[in-house]
Amino acid sequence: MSTLIIECVRGDIANQPDMDAVVNAANAQLLPGAGVAGAIHRAAGPELADACRALAPIATGEAVISSGFGLPNRFVIHCLGPIYGIDEPSADLLADCYRHALKLADDHGLASIAFPAISTGVFGYPFTEAARVAIATVMSFADGVPCLERVRFVLFSEADQAEFQRVLDEVRKAD
Numbered sequence: 001m002s003t004l005i006i007e008c009v010r011g012d013i014a015n016q017p018d019m020d021a022v023v024n025a026a027n028a029q030l031l032p033g034a035g036v037a038g039a040i041h042r043a044a045g046p047e048l049a050d051a052c053r054a055l056a057p058i059a060t061g062e063a064v065i066s067s068g069f070g071l072p073n074r075f076v077i078h079c080l081g082p083i084y085g086i087d088e089p090s091a092d093l094l095a096d097c098y099r100h101a102l103k104l105a106d107d108h109g110l111a112s113i114a115f116p117a118i119s120t121g122v123f124g125y126p127f128t129e130a131a132r133v134a135i136a137t138v139m140s141f142a143d144g145v146p147c148l149e150r151v152r153f154v155l156f157s158e159a160d161q162a163e164f165q166r167v168l169d170e171v172r173k174a175d
């Protein structure tokens with residue numbers, strides 16, 4: 001039986017000091033922007049944007065890793081989620097983000113990783129559907145990442161946290 005802890009909390013992805021890595025809901029150029037990318041770049045400082053220049057651009061569904069710089073985390077894993085209604089098939093591309101992020105966690109021996117709800121902001125992915133993809137993908141691929149002890153989903157609002165928790169409970173019950 002897996003001992004992986006999957007949790008969802010209300011909070012700021014840029015303030016998760018007990019996590020080895022936080023995931024950025026990035027844009028293709030890995031530039032500071034609104035939402036998650038803005039919060040992460042603000043907290044990490046300008047060195048992060050400098051480091052990202054060498055890693056960009058990334059394709060939809062892809063993930064790349066950088067140092068955390070001014071963040072309390074060793075690493076930032078940058079994922080480009082699908083723009084809903086444009087990048088298809090959206091569920092597969094969204095799942096690719098989580099899968100590729102977990103692969104990088106495996107490559108770097110990480111014990112903990114925190115995800116935001118990728119694509120559910122500016123990129124317009126319906127929240128409940130995105131939560132199902134995120135949870136199902138983490139549950140099916142985390143077994144292949146033996147170093148991983150904790151996966152945290154960090155949701156920005158109370159309503160998003162409650163909905164994510166509801167989906168997590170639903171998926172667990174069906175498992």
Ligand code: ADP
Binds near residue numbers: 037081121124154156
């Ligand atoms: P995307 O472009 O992938 O849609 P966004 O950054 O616009 O990414 O939003 C992704 C999700 O993250 C949304 O649900 C949004 O409410 C949430 N969010 C925004 N800022 C933060 C933050 N600082 N910490 C955690 N979640 C955040």
